[in-house]
Amino acid sequence: MRSPARVGVFGLLGSGNLGNDGSLEAVLGYLRTEHPGAVVDALCGGPEVVAARYRIPATRLHWNRGEYRTASRAGAVAAKGLGKVVDVFRTAAWVRRHDVVIVPGMGVLEATLPLRPWGFPYSLFLLCASGRLFGTRVALVGVGAGPIGNRPTRALVRWSARLAAYRSYRDTQSRDAMREMGVDTARDEVHPDLAFALTAPPSAPPGPPGPVCVGVMAFHGGNDDRARAEEIHRRYLDGTTRFVRALVQDGRPVRLLTGDACDVAVVDAILDAVDSPLVTAAGAASLADLMKETAAADAVVATRYHNLVCALKVGTPTLALSYAAKSDALMARMGLGAYCHPAREVDADRLVEQFRALEKRSAELRQTLAERNRLAARQLQDQFAALTAALFPTNDHPHARTRQETP
Incomplete structure (x- = not known):
């Protein structure tokens, strides 16, 4: 045995x-x-x-x-x-x-x-x-x-x-x-990101307009940006705050999302700067919580990679504040490659224009996301089958071999 x-x-x-x-x-x-x-x-x-x-x-x-x-x-x-x-x-x-x-x-x-x-x-x-x-x-x-x-x-x-x-x-x-x-x-x-294998919450039933989810990040640039880290962060925070303020001026409720404990400081800064009952913060403790928030939203604008994954997974039209090539690649893979904005150079006015263009295509983009999510589910089945063949050959696939490279 x-x-x-x-x-x-x-x-x-x-x-x-x-x-x-x-x-x-x-x-x-x-x-x-x-x-x-x-x-x-x-x-x-x-x-x-x-x-x-x-x-x-x-x-x-x-x-x-x-x-x-x-x-x-x-x-x-x-x-x-x-x-x-x-x-x-x-x-x-x-x-x-x-x-x-x-x-x-x-x-x-x-x-x-x-x-x-x-x-x-x-x-x-x-x-x-x-x-x-x-x-x-x-x-x-x-x-x-x-x-x-x-x-x-x-x-x-x-x-x-x-x-x-x-x-x-x-x-x-x-x-x-x-x-x-x-x-x-x-x-x-x-293969698609592993988070696409998680169970998505049921689609929100038809009802009154939902909020706009804005996913924020304690963003200071990358590994090569240490000398400019504070400048990059100030620019990101200022541009994101101005965007949230513009949504509020249009009467839109805004729900702030995080993806890491360090992001809470950014949420607090935006809440203090905008100071409106229309802006609230979500206390998400898992990707399941984030998916529930984004499923209830009319649209999402987010920075952290897995905020984007959650929004796309539930089929909500999404705009990426992109800080790395991985965000651009994810958006292109899901059919929303046109809706990326650089996190290092957040231009609130241009971001508002992109957001309005996104919302005009909301119904079309929801259909695109549904199709791409079905494809992602099939591709992740292939990922897990390949993983079983590679890692558990004696238990499940006696003729499979692990993929090992000689250094």
Whole structure:
């Protein structure tokens, strides 16, 4: 009798980012449906949250509890350095206990937001190197990737991808970026974002006009924008606030959405600046909550990638405040490529014009989104079938082989 497969999930999960947790939820749904006997646990950023919400054992990703706090004192700096050494052995010991480790979605191979090489890129490298060392199949499933300027970060990301047993991406730009970094992507596939596998809420019944959902973000530019971070943030906040004010002046109710705990400060700033009962904030704690909010809206304007995913998934006409190529790619894939606006240069007047053009085509765009969502559902069935063939060959597909690249 075969022993149950031991499956680990890995990443910055349970740390306040709703998109990351939504990707985890999609993979757990797949495992519980297709591999109900699998024994699953997590190595993650927020183990208490993951254990309570998803009912699986969870271990803290870093030995040093202050890993993501700025270290200024000598003791804190020493603790960070020691933590990097301890995490080599902690990660290896955790990986060794598993047959399979899945990194569910997330932008783990990109640097579109500020990122230090010795943070998550280092942790991902330890995971993939340990998997290769101990024969544990590590899968990067539906992940995002992008060009990386910082050389240490690029090297860690490239070697992580090379050492993984399976890779798939959420858009073709991600696969192209890894190929340009020197990774052999000939057998890597592209599928829709894992969040499209989540169950959407029922469509809102016909009724009075709904709100406009505006998804905001604590946006300070990308990894190469650190010198201009505050300028970029001020410009983004000012343009978004002016857009919300214009909606209010038209008598439109506005519902502010977030996607990460750090976004709350942006919501508070807009509420203070506009000061109108027409503007309210949603307390979404999951992608399911975000989908309920966007399903009830007439239209959505959003920045965070998974705010866009939620709105598109429920079929609501959406305009992207795009901060990276992944947002543009997602909008094009869903048939709304014309409705993107740069987050770094928010022009409130032009944004209002784009928004009005979006609303004029609302009925047509809802039909387009319904068709694209049906296609995404079929493509994700293919993703999960490929994942089973690659990761569980002895249990389900005796002739399948894992996709492994020799570094």
